[in-house]
Amino acid sequence: MAGMCPIRVIVADNHQESIDIMKRVLTSLPEFQLIGQCVNGEQLAWEVIVKKPDLVLTAIKLAKKNGLEAMKECLAFLPSLKVIFITGYDEYAIEAFSMAAVDYLVKPVEEGRLGQALEKAKNIIEFEREKIGNGPTQQQKILQLRDQTATLFIPLDEILFIEKAGKKCLVYTKKEIYDTPETMARILPRLDDSFFHGHRSYIINLEKISQIIPQKESFIVHFKDYDQLAKISKLKMNEIKKLI
Structure with a gap:
């Protein structure tokens, strides 16, 4: 469909041959x-939390956490996510469809059959996007905050993170850093599900993370x-891992 954003996909399988197809x-x-x-499965759950895809293509027999378990966690975190299961076993079909899977393919996967499943997923995703696009959710979500002299109106999708600094909070966007005397406890309920209180001094927009690096007693978060x-x-x- 013209002007439609690409459908973002994550694939998961422990067989390179399946990944290649x-x-x-x-x-x-x-x-x-x-x-x-x-x-x-652990890597899949983590990738979904950080990248928020539209669609996942996954095997069911995966190490560390099977594909069904991983997707249950992912759907709790991202309910709009669509999934196509690809597996060598057909006994999981009922459970897969109870999770509203778009399709369930039994290996060996034929490219034509996979193409059909993707077409089905595309139609569902485009229909839902149009429905959302025509509805009231198109309005931009705004965080309203006091600063020292006025009221600030900051679009939520511009906020990278919020930091507690002494008795005030700093709100970081790419354009500017805003400061407010309001507390984290007051700000947090006004944010949406993209934000996570990841540290006593930080609230982070999970959608803006580019990298997370372990460092001693904490993890350092980088933004693109x-x-x-x-x-x-x-x-x-x-x-965070349990959240998904």
């Missing part, structure tokens, strides 16, 4: 964009094309 079919279809590939860094505590890192 999925990649080959996806790259032949311009409306799809492959944004990640995973070899186990931005120099300032945030932190997630070790304890909260486990909570």
Whole structure:
């Protein structure tokens, strides 16, 4: 559909042959964009939390966490996510469809059959996008804050993170850093699900993370094309994984 954003896809399988087939079919279809590939269920759950794809193609027999478990966690975190299961076993079909899977393919995967499943996913995703696009959710979500002299109106999708600094909070966007005397406890309920209180001094926009690097007792969070860094505590890192 003209002007439609690409459908962002993550694939997961521990067999390279399956990954190659999925990649080959996806790259032949311009409306799809492959944004990640995973070899186990834990990695899949983590990639979904950080990258928020539209669609996942996954095997069911995966190491560390099977594909069904991983997708249950992902759907709790991202309910709009669509999934196509690809497996050598047909006994999981009922459970897969109870999770509203778009399709369930039994290996060996035929490229034509995978193409049909992707077409089905595309139609569902485009229909939902149009529905949302025509509805009231198109309005931009705004965080309203007091600063020292006025009221600030900051679009939520521009906020990278919020930091507690003494008795005030700093709100970081790429354009500017705003400061407010309001507390984290007051700000947090006004944010949406993209934001996570990852450290006693930081609230982070999960959609803006480019990298998370372990460092001693915490994890350092990097943002795309931005120099300032945030932190997630070790304890909260486990909570993020459970959140999904």
